[in-house]
Amino acid sequence: MTIAKPDFIEGIAKGMAVLESFDTERQRLNATLAAARAGLTRAAARRHLLTLTHLGYLETDGSYFWMSPKVLRFSGSYLASSRLPRALQPTLNRLAAQTHESFSAVVLDGEEVVIIARSGSYGAPTRTLAYGLHLGARLPVHATSTGCVLLASMSAASLNAWLKGRMLPRLTPHTLTQAKALRQRIAQVRADDFCIATEEHELGVQAMAVPLRNMQGHTVAALNVVLPGGPRSEAQLQHELLPLLFDAAREVRAML
Template sequence: MIAPADYIAGIAKGLAVLESFDTERQRLNATLAAQRAGLTRAAARRHLLTLADLGYLETDGSYFWLSPKVLRFSGSYLASARLPRVLQPTLNRLAAQTPESFSAVVLDGDEVVIVARSGSHRMLAYGLHLGARLPAHATSTGRVLLAAKSRADFNAWMKGRELPRLTSRTVIDTRKFKALIDQVRVADYCVASEEHELGVHALAVPLRNMQGHTVAAINVVATPQTFDPSQWQRDMLPSLLDAAREVRPLL
């Protein structure tokens, strides 16, 4: 935490308004933005108008939506951050060897964020683009990253949390979910089948630096046409583990 004198509330409120836009609500008016950002309607309106004036939002006079200018933030991160640049060659190599798609992911609160990805001979799974945010509880990478937390930190993450059901196969019972995370800790990998999206199967392993800290996760995503559990255990898991060892000195 920083000192109160160093905290600029206006920036925090403006970012809260920007973060109010998502796939569920792509267009917001002042009332909706206020509800989502925890602001008064008047404050939300001022922030919306300011962000529109700066070019980060577009508006028809009543509703606001994100403009392409917001991509400057993600573009700058992907161009300058070390992690995506380090991992991209390894993902490219994996994708060149199989028809599957591969992603590198970091944890951000309740979600995981794709920071690098690669695919070879077929279209990458829908929604798995750079910068995509996926619910941590229902994804292989999210579970791997949650399992990397200390038990105290994981319990704090779980405290009072309801796990949204995304498909009929999503684990939402908190006891079952905690047991699942315990299993991931022991196995050091995770398979999630059709829990985030029907027809999508994923296998993930953690990426650790030389100090043993998990800094990210990589996964492979398959469709029902290419998913073969026995083949994944025999071939794909060793490939991901080899990739994790390969990049460890670079993390």
């Protein structure tokens, strides 16, 4: 959405940029680091950090700042009020109970995908992945099955804009880091209508995803199953789990 310049509040934009500079790689920032990440001067970043601390969204030891639990108000309000996570949760729970695997619903947000709903892993040992699979977890688009599914739903122009000048960091030896290879992968995903990613985001972890479309045919999210442990063959995954994902996608379509 674009707005008229007089309606744009620059101070709010800068404050949000500082808040968004905290992530899984940098949980604690000083004014210098926050300034570099948010594209501000050190003095401006310091003022925003102090203001956010005063409002209770950050905590500090006098030098470094980190997020406080108050920031969860935003995600909590979204999860409580958004129709999408509430519509998908029963289906995720049913799939997990049926298979003893872990399922998630994910949306695209810039260069990351965000988990908006997830099941538990019923009857199976719980394993914590390096980057976590909690609600609100943000994962790199290019190295995830859900990310590739969501990229495959884009128009050619939107995909070109997304890829233009973008770095694709290597997370494992299996991560696609070249735009040409990623384009080929996306074209295949578009043809198949699903994606399998094996150890591209984390070693020892495999995932398979399908698009979740509304009644107008627009992809609004992706549904995936995450499988820690040794990789399974793609034929096995397509036989055992892909039909369940496709059935679930059809089941929830009218609610999206």
